[in-house]
Amino acid sequence: MRKYTEESQNIEFKSEWRDEHLKTLCAFVNTKGGELIVGVDDKGNAIGVKNAKKLLEDIPNKIRSKIGITPSVTKKTKNGKDIVSIEVSAASMPVSCDGRYFQRSGSTTSELNGNELANFLLRKYGKTWDSLPSEAGLEDIDADAVNVFKNLAKKRILGISEDDSIEKILYNLKLLTDDKKITKAGFLLFGSDPQRFFVNAKTRVGRFKDSNILDTVISEGNLFNQVEKTVEAIKKHLNVKFEINKELARRDIWDYPLDAIREAVINAVIHKDYSSVAEVQIKVYDDRIWFWNPGNLPEELNIEALKKEHSSYPKNPLIANIFYLAGLIERWGSGTKRIVDLFKEQNLSEPEFKEEQGGISVRFYKDVDIYGEENLGKMGLNERQIQAVIYIKKNKKITNSEYMDLTKISKQTATRDLSKLVKSKVLEKKGVTGKGTEYFLRTHKDS
Numbered sequence: 001m002r003k004y005t006e007e008s009q010n011i012e013f014k015s016e017w018r019d020e021h022l023k024t025l026c027a028f029v030n031t032k033g034g035e036l037i038v039g040v041d042d043k044g045n046a047i048g049v050k051n052a053k054k055l056l057e058d059i060p061n062k063i064r065s066k067i068g069i070t071p072s073v074t075k076k077t078k079n080g081k082d083i084v085s086i087e088v089s090a091a092s093m094p095v096s097c098d099g100r101y102f103q104r105s106g107s108t109t110s111e112l113n114g115n116e117l118a119n120f121l122l123r124k125y126g127k128t129w130d131s132l133p134s135e136a137g138l139e140d141i142d143a144d145a146v147n148v149f150k151n152l153a154k155k156r157i158l159g160i161s162e163d164d165s166i167e168k169i170l171y172n173l174k175l176l177t178d179d180k181k182i183t184k185a186g187f188l189l190f191g192s193d194p195q196r197f198f199v200n201a202k203t204r205v206g207r208f209k210d211s212n213i214l215d216t217v218i219s220e221g222n223l224f225n226q227v228e229k230t231v232e233a234i235k236k237h238l239n240v241k242f243e244i245n246k247e248l249a250r251r252d253i254w255d256y257p258l259d260a261i262r263e264a265v266i267n268a269v270i271h272k273d274y275s276s277v278a279e280v281q282i283k284v285y286d287d288r289i290w291f292w293n294p295g296n297l298p299e300e301l302n303i304e305a306l307k308k309e310h311s312s313y314p315k316n317p318l319i320a321n322i323f324y325l326a327g328l329i330e331r332w333g334s335g336t337k338r339i340v341d342l343f344k345e346q347n348l349s350e351p352e353f354k355e356e357q358g359g360i361s362v363r364f365y366k367d368v369d370i371y372g373e374e375n376l377g378k379m380g381l382n383e384r385q386i387q388a389v390i391y392i393k394k395n396k397k398i399t400n401s402e403y404m405d406l407t408k409i410s411k412q413t414a415t416r417d418l419s420k421l422v423k424s425k426v427l428e429k430k431g432v433t434g435k436g437t438e439y440f441l442r443t444h445k446d447s
Contacts, residue, residue: 006044007107010034015041017055017084018396022066025110026095029069030120033090034104038339039083048081055084063088067097094124105299115275119338126433129275130185130316133177138167140182145222146170149190152326173325174318184274188223195220202226203269203280205233223269223319227328231258232267237284250339256289257342260351264362267335268293268327269322271360278359289388292361306336306353324348336362349391349441371426371441379424383395384409385417389426389441397438 002055007013010032012024019124028034039049046381049055052075059281062386063071063086063190094101101112103120112120122128130333135241146166154160169178175186182370188194204224207215217233238255268280273295283290297303312331323329330338339351339362352363371393376386384407391406398406418439421427427439 007042009104009106012036012109013040013042013044014038015047016049017059019062019066022062022097023100023102023111024104024109025063025071025086026067026097026100028088029067029091029095029102030102030124031090031104035088036086037083038086039081045149046078046081046083049084050082052084053080059084059086062303067095069095070265092124094121115273118275119273128315128317130183130188130318131174132184133179133181134184136182136187136191137180138170138176138182138193140187140196141166141170141190141220143213145190148224149322152328156325156327173322175322183318185316185322188274189319189322191222194222195206198274200277200279201274203230203265203282205230205282205284207237207284209286223323224326227265227269230280231262234261234265234282234284234289245386253346255366256348257346257427260339260342260364261289261340263329263335263339264291264364266323266359267291267339267362270323270329271295271315273359276358287366289364290359290361291364292357294357294359296358297355297360303353303355307350309337311335316402318435350409376426379426381421381424382417383428385421385426388417388421388439392427392439392441397440399435400440401435 010028011034012021015038021036022039022161024036025034028036038055039047039052041047056073056075059123060071060073063069064431069088069091072085073086074087076083076085081386101107101117101120103112119129122132132203143166150162150164150169161339167176167180170182170186170190172295173186175183175189178182181210182191184198188198188201191197201223203219205217206213215237217229219229219233221229235254235258240252240254242250242252246252253362265282267290268282270292272280276294280291280293282292295315298315300313301310303433320329324331327333336353343349343351343364349365352365354361355362371389374388381389384403387407388398388403398418399409400414400418403409404411405416407414407417409417418427418429421439422429429437429439429444
C-alpha cells in the first residue's frame with residue numbers, strides 16, 4: 001500500500017475528521033499554509049474514510065464559520081480508498097479559531113498565549129515591539145548619549161549636522177512619533193533611566209565555579225552602556241597572555257576573542273524579546289561562557305544558518321539599525337558568522353548555538369581544556385602526537401606524510417599514532433584511505 005510523505009510543518013495526517021482539527025488548519029493559516037489529509041494513519045498509510053461526500057460539504061462550512069477562510073477541499077482515491085485533502089494558504093493577517101490563535105512549529109500545533117501571542121500579532125500587523133511608543137518623552141532622553149551616537153554615526157548617516165536637534169535626530173531615526181512620544185527602542189537606546197519603564201531591560205553576568213556563584217554584575221542603563229559594562233564584567237574573569245611578532249609588536253591573546261565576546265553581547269541585546277520578564281544572562285565558568293537571551297529564532301532561520309552567511313530578521317530592527325549606524329555591528333545578519341570566524345582564527349573550538357529555555361544561547365569553550373599541551377599530556381598522548389595537535393591547530397589539518405616529515409618517523413608508526421588519536425576522539429579522519437586522507441581536530445561538543 002502506498003504511503004504518503006512524513007508529517008511536517010505543512011502536512012498533517014488524520015484517520016478521521018474531528019472538529020478539533022480546525023485548530024491545526026488555523027495553525028497552518030497563521031504559519032505558511034498547509035494540507036490536512038483525512039483518511040491516512042500516523043504512519044502515512046491510506047486507510048480511507050466512509051463518508052467522503054458528506055465531508056466535502058460539511059468541512060468547508062465549518063472552516064468558514066470557525067476560521068473565516070475558504071479552503072480547498074477535495075476527494076482523492078488511493079488504492080481504492082477515499083481520502084479527503086484540505087488545503088489552506090497562509091494569511092497575511094492573524095486568524096483565530098473560536099477566539100484562540102494557533103501556530104505551527106515543525107509537526108506540532110500549539111496555541112499562542114502571552115508574549116508569544118503579542119509578538120505574533122505585532123508581526124502580522126507589520127509592527128515590532130521596539131517601534132511602539134513608550135511612556136517617555138523628550139525630557140527623558142540623555143542628551144550626552146545622543147551626542148555620542150551622533151559622532152559615531154557620522155560616517156554612516158549622510159547629512160547629519162552638529163546643529164541638528166535631538167528631536168530632529170530621533171524623529172529621522174524613527175525613534176520619535178508624530179505626537180512626540182519616544183519609541184521603546186529610542187528609550188532603551190538613549191533614555192536617562194530605561195529601567196524606569198522596562199525593569200528587566202538589563203544584563204546579568206555571573207562568575208560560576210561549578211554551581212557556586214562567585215561574583216555577579218548587573219548591567220543597567222541604556223543599551224550602549226550595558227554592552228560596555230557587560231564586556232568589562234566578563235573580561236575581569238578571563239586570562240590574557242601575549243606574544244611578540246616578527247616586527248616586535250605585542251599582541252594580547254585572551255581565553256576567547258574579545259571581539260567575539262562583544263558580538264555575542266550585542267547580539268543578545270539586539271535580539272532580546274523585551275516583552276519577556278527575563279533578563280539577558282551570561283555565565284562565566286572556568287572552561288566556558290554561556291550567553292542567553294529570551295526570544296526564539298525567527299521561523300525563517302535555524303541553528304545551522306547562524307554559522308553561515310544568512311539574511312537578517314532582527315526581532316528589534318530599530319535597535320539593530322542604531323547599532324549598525326553607530327558602527328558597532330558591520331551589517332545585519334553577520335554577527336553570529338563573525339563569531340564563528342573569530343574562533344577559527346584563534347584555533348578555538350567552534351561556538352555552540354542552541355534554542356533552549358525559551359531563548360537563544362551560545363557557548364564559548366576554552367581551548368586549553370581540550371587541546372592544551374597540559375591536557376593532552378593527561379590524556380596519555382606521546383610527544384609526537386602532541387606535536388601533531390599543535391601543528392593542526394596552526395594549519396587546520398595534517399596528512400600522514402606531513403606527520404612523518406614533522407616527527408621524522410616511519411609510515412607505519414605515523415599511521416599507528418594517527419589511528420590512536422582518532423580512536424581517542426582527539427582527531428577525526430576525512431577522505432579515502434591513502435594520500436587523500438586528512439586529519440582534523442574534533443570539535444569540543446563531539447569530544
